[in-house]
Amino acid sequence: MPLDEREQRILSEIERRFYEEDPDLANTVRSIQRSADSPRTLYLAIAGLLVGVGLTLVTFTFNTWLALAGFVVMVASGTALVQVLRRRAGKAPIGLSAGGAIGEWLREFKSRRGFRR
Secondary structure, eight states, X not given: OOOOHHHHHHHHHHHHHHHHHOHHHXXXXXXXXXXXXXXXXXXXXXXXXXXXXXXXXXHTTTOHHHHHHHHHHHHHHHXXXXXXXXXXXXXXXXXXXXXXXXXXHHHHHHHHHTOOO
């Protein structure tokens, strides 16, 4: 949902004050955003996903714990990959907050099924 003109002005004012009051924190936030958008993050997520899949497939017959570790690496890297791709597409990262995408889906599901609180 786009912001109206008043909300846009308020947000701009907050941002301006933030940069004036704490420039060190503002620079830190900028550097974090740049590192999250770097190609290196994408390549690390892909490499982690491939390592996790390989480790799981190679070790599941003789070492269950190592295969489980590979699965955990695979899931974590896959999640990071999805987050990076969503960020690059200009979409918000996937969140589990009640007001986020899952919350909206649950409200829609309940309204279709006729559930009441």
